[in-house]
Amino acid sequence: MVLTYRYRIKDATCGRHLRRQAREVNRVWNYCGEIHNAARRHNKRWPSGFDLIKLTGGSSKLLGLHSDTVQAVCKQFAISRDTCGKRPRWRGRKSLGWIPFQASRALRVQGDAVTFLGRRYRLWLSRPLEGRMLCGAFGEDARGRWYLNLQVEILEDDKHGSGEIGIDLGLKSLVAISTGEKIEAPRLYRKHERALAIAQRAGRKPRVRAIHARITNRRKHFLHELSTRLVRENRRICVGNVNSCGLARTSLAKSVLDAGWSLLRSQLRYKATRHGAEYIEVDERFSTQVCSACAARGGPQGREGLVVRERVCSGCGARHDRDINSAINLLVSGRNVGLQQTVIPSVYGGEDVKPTDLQPQTSYHGRS
Numbered sequence: 001m002v003l004t005y006r007y008r009i010k011d012a013t014c015g016r017h018l019r020r021q022a023r024e025v026n027r028v029w030n031y032c033g034e035i036h037n038a039a040r041r042h043n044k045r046w047p048s049g050f051d052l053i054k055l056t057g058g059s060s061k062l063l064g065l066h067s068d069t070v071q072a073v074c075k076q077f078a079i080s081r082d083t084c085g086k087r088p089r090w091r092g093r094k095s096l097g098w099i100p101f102q103a104s105r106a107l108r109v110q111g112d113a114v115t116f117l118g119r120r121y122r123l124w125l126s127r128p129l130e131g132r133m134l135c136g137a138f139g140e141d142a143r144g145r146w147y148l149n150l151q152v153e154i155l156e157d158d159k160h161g162s163g164e165i166g167i168d169l170g171l172k173s174l175v176a177i178s179t180g181e182k183i184e185a186p187r188l189y190r191k192h193e194r195a196l197a198i199a200q201r202a203g204r205k206p207r208v209r210a211i212h213a214r215i216t217n218r219r220k221h222f223l224h225e226l227s228t229r230l231v232r233e234n235r236r237i238c239v240g241n242v243n244s245c246g247l248a249r250t251s252l253a254k255s256v257l258d259a260g261w262s263l264l265r266s267q268l269r270y271k272a273t274r275h276g277a278e279y280i281e282v283d284e285r286f287s288t289q290v291c292s293a294c295a296a297r298g299g300p301q302g303r304e305g306l307v308v309r310e311r312v313c314s315g316c317g318a319r320h321d322r323d324i325n326s327a328i329n330l331l332v333s334g335r336n337v338g339l340q341q342t343v344i345p346s347v348y349g350g351e352d353v354k355p356t357d358l359q360p361q362t363s364y365h366g367r368s
């Protein structure tokens, strides 16, 4: 599978070379934009990536860029334009620096340094550089720090645990697991809100950027640790498909964005693939309302029902924690999805067994 690794560059001295190159990259990008505009004015078809590469041919030496970089910029311009259906924005002084290239041709790795266009860039080797490199880019973040992003093809291994879990994503507790475990949300944004407000009122932009970066980094770190642990312990992970984009437009927005649901889900997805575990996204409608012991409906509903954290089932009298109950339901429906998707193992035996005939292993043991 292909992963993108990110290494911090020791940019105290070489940063200015990267910044210069990034300016030239912007120039190429804006040139592509102008060509696009001109073609449209003359009622011609949009120039393709190849057209742009042809038009920029031979300019790399003049610009002081790698020829690969110029080509990659043209290609990316065409891709971005075709996906959004219009000319992408101009790149200017405020755009974050970006220098793409084809790794195998342009980059040479020696120990903890890479050579690009005849210049050595030393890295903080946060993890060893290994695997087949596909392509990459130098990138700048909001604080002006430079990173090397490399797409690397790595082997999948199949070390994974034996458990099965359903995960309910929430705001009160970030993650409720069907095993009964609950993990509180770190609420990093809320913790830094005061400091952020002070810095913003004082107009101290670097400080604001630093606080935002700190929040992002700490959230990422927390979610990485969590997702790695979950994937190591389990072979099947079922997560509800909460629509975080939709919720981010409501009054819950700050908390929703602070929780980082989508980040956690994407981490679980690629880590599960890497470790040979199964990752299933389940429709989570009714998952809070259904009783996980007897499958009777009748739990709390809607936004008003959010305050109900615990309830007693009217059907079987079982006492449920709202989130854990929902997580168990997600696991149950995840198993059903898994049965329909995967080839049925031979343990089920019999002739012409259709997936729908199989009784899924549900926890609806109370049903009669």
Ligand SMILES: [Zn+2]
Binding pocket: 291, 292, 293, 294, 295, 296, 313, 314, 315, 316, 317, 318
């Ligand atoms: Zn019940």
